[in-house]
Amino acid sequence: MSNIRTYMNDTVEEMKDKVSWPTYSELQNNSVLVLIGSLIFALVVGAMDFGFDTVLTWFYNQF
Template identity: 80%
Template sequence: MSNVKDYINGTVEEMRDKVSWPTFKELQNSSVLVLIGSLVFALVVGAMDFVFDSSLTWFYNQF
């Protein structure tokens, strides 16, 4: 049981003293970057889906 207590205490100490936590401004910037990246990715995938759907519809209508 002592090992578990030592592990938890060590984890809490490391999270409190040794981890460098980002500032609120850094979190905001990262969130905006992820949002923009997600939107760009969604637009690219949507455009590819539209092109493939249109191409296959045209192809199958030829027969």
């Protein structure tokens, strides 16, 4: 049981003293970058899906 208590105390100490937390403006900027990157990735994957669907539909309709 003392091992768990030591682990928890060390974890709390490290989170308070050793972790460098971003400022609120840095957090906002990074969140916007992640949102934009996710949207671009979704558009690329959606375009690829549409393209493959179109090509395969045309291919299967040939037979």
